[in-house]
Amino acid sequence: MPSFAKKTDSKSEIEQVRMADTFESGSAGEVLESLKQEARGRAKAILQNELPEFIRHISDLLKQAEDDEASPLWKGHLESGAFKEKNVHLTAPPRVAQDGQDHFSSNGIQQQQEGSDACTCASNCNKSPGLKESSIPLGRCWQHSPPSNAVCNRLMDLLQGEGQKGLALALVLQRWLRLEVPTIEDAFVLTAGGNFGVGVQSQAMAHIKQFWSTTNNIRRYGEDNYYPSRAKLETTWCEYPNIENFAAAIATLDRNFAAGARIELETLISQSLYMLNVLQNNWAKVHDPKNKGDNEKANVLY
Template sequence: MPKFGSTLPKMDEVFMAHPRPEVLKDLVASRRLRAIDILQNLIPAKITTVQAIIDQEEDPSSPFYKGQVFEVAYTDPKILQPSELIASDAHPKGEGELGSEKLILPQDITKPGPNDGEGVRMGPHWFEVVRVNPVQVKCMEIVTRELEDLHMLAQDLKVWLELEIPVVEDGNSFGADVQAHLISQLTDAYKKSNSMQNGVRAHHGDRLKLAMDWAKYPNFKDFAGAIATSDRFDHFLLRSYLRSILTLYGGLLTKFERNWGKVINPKGSHETGGMY
């Protein structure tokens, strides 16, 4: 650390001698263009898209069909054993195929051993396979993409709005308060997006825990029902998330539109120069 003695650097002229004034100006310009595109085009398009996905709940061909939870993928999870595994010399490294799915088997259970007469064993139990729920995975892909888009659009609007906050001064601050409220709403939107994404991610983790216990206690028949119930709840959860996404988009667009005058002219000066 340099030693200045009793003389300290002065700060009052920091922004009077701004070395790169164009940086902030260019950032505001680019963020305004992005905000215009989001508010005029992207959010309205997202509202239409999400509403169309929700409408698919009445379409039996859609993964979001509300009757999917009564189909085999949700009602009849199975634990599969090595006797159902098609292995051949084409998979020398312990690879095998189950239907059209490629599986990797540990080396020690693919080698000849004293228990070959009983079947291939790994430790105290068989090598179990529980298939993923393909319908749920498809739903997760769609909802995750929508949640990621929501997060980024909300953050982009927040970046722009933070740059438009006027000089802080006493009185006449209602418009600035509106801006602060909208910034809070945007922050809340992408935080909710993150929370919902964690909910989506939990699907595989929940199934993994249930399947691990099922492998330990294969005769405990409640595990199939537990996985089926978990999958059914996750399908319901994703459909609920779509409604939350629609609510967030609709709420944000409504608040911006109804308060637009205060957003772009928070001081009510009706001036066209400067930042506004």
């Protein structure tokens, strides 16, 4: 009969890999501790100085813009310039052929090849700041375009710059607080025992994530919506240049973007202050969820 007995390895037993000692040696612990201390130092500097200064800076931008016409946040821009429908026009650059001759016939109308849908606007469109009623193109007008709104462009630069600053602060605070979370076993004991230090940390992290989301939205504000929407209106207007409502649509879009930018910055101030207030009022539980400090204050969520 065949034998079912376990065969023995006559040479040597296979060495078993032990996982219990994975973190007893190696550089994992050293890297974690080093980055944890670095994150603590950065977080302390942010919460003590950089975040309050950032909030004050955004608030000052909005206050100064009330009377500063040079600021892209000045409300008066909405009542003048490219924000007014009457100032939004299709414009065309001078077009000169390779032989140095212009593309206009003796009667002032741009020459058009048979079967072509090229622009047939009058020659004075190259000299005037915008198309007049007498020079509205009769066909597709791909050589024309409405100029961009210079104030909105400056405003976009401002939003992206401030959004990037806030986003950098939020990312550092997220890393720091994640490294402060205690072990899962301790967290379970703390929560089950009525000491909700870990719960306070979770709520603090939620506020930091909201701050991150707000700053990221400001950084991308307009990039995902304003510019694509305006470009679509401009392209369609060039295709159908005799439709007057495109000027009003573009002016309205510009005003909505400028007004919305102020709202986004106001929201950033509110969210930043709320986060800072929660962290300060519950600091004992945020940085010490195991409650080694003041027991009476640490058990209260403000």
